[in-house]
Amino acid sequence: MKAILLAAGRGTRIARHVEKVPKSTLPINGEPLIRRSVKLLQAQGIKCVVCTGYEEQQIQKALSGIENITYYYNPFFDVTNSIASLWFAREEMDEELLVMNADVFFSKEILELVISDERDPVMAIDYSRIKEGDYFFYTSMDGSIEKYGKELPIEQRTCEYVGMAKIGKEFLPKFIERMEDMIHHQKYNAWWENILYSFTDENEELIYTVDVEGRFWAEIDFLDDYERIMAYMSKISKN
Secondary structure: OEEEEEEOOOOOOOOOOOOOOOHHHOEEOOEEHHHHHHHHHHHOOOEEEEEEOOOHHHHHHHOOOOOOEEEEEOOOOOOOOHHHHHHHOHHHOOOOEEEEEOOEEOOHHHHHHHHHOOOOOEEEEEOOOOOOOOOEEEEOOOOEEEEEEOOOOHHHOOEEEEEEEEEOOOOHHHHHHHHHHHHHOOOOOOOOHHHHHHHHHOOOOOOEEEEOOOOOOEEOOOHHHHHHHHHHHHHHHHO
């Protein structure tokens, strides 16, 4: 399995608090978040691929000394979204993939839940969070996605998206073909997740979800998210 970590974005919503610091490099108990993530992934035998853009030198510095990382640079990071960054790493899509946003704090337990799920493809979600969050799904009884969106009405939300997905070998050719089609039609301002969402629009394919079962996680979009991580780490260090 390979993991592609998307770390090219500027992070405009938190930028005024952490000027010129990629949010994936923010320290978690003295260790950059992305470094912590790569170490968790490599401990599971997963090869890591990192897509950079904004302040790429800081990303590489945060990962200095760690071997067996492949980097891809998106020179258009300022005018594109994560689908473009993923496209630059397309030659790595030759085996089972774990794709994730590099600003996500997750645990070993969450990672194991995602990679052990046998469905294909599967996106990590949290059923315990529907009132506040960044991106929401409405799922069917079998856990597949029926509706999605930042502004999904609260009465239609069943879970929040965690920020990572697993794409198996069987689904991977469809994923790549759809990605190439979206890039060809200049949809380079889409998130990489829109590749998966597009299959739900016309009920072409089932996109499954796996619940992290209330385990702590956070995607750093705002300063509050980072502060929530630090509070959690402080709490567990005292236990």
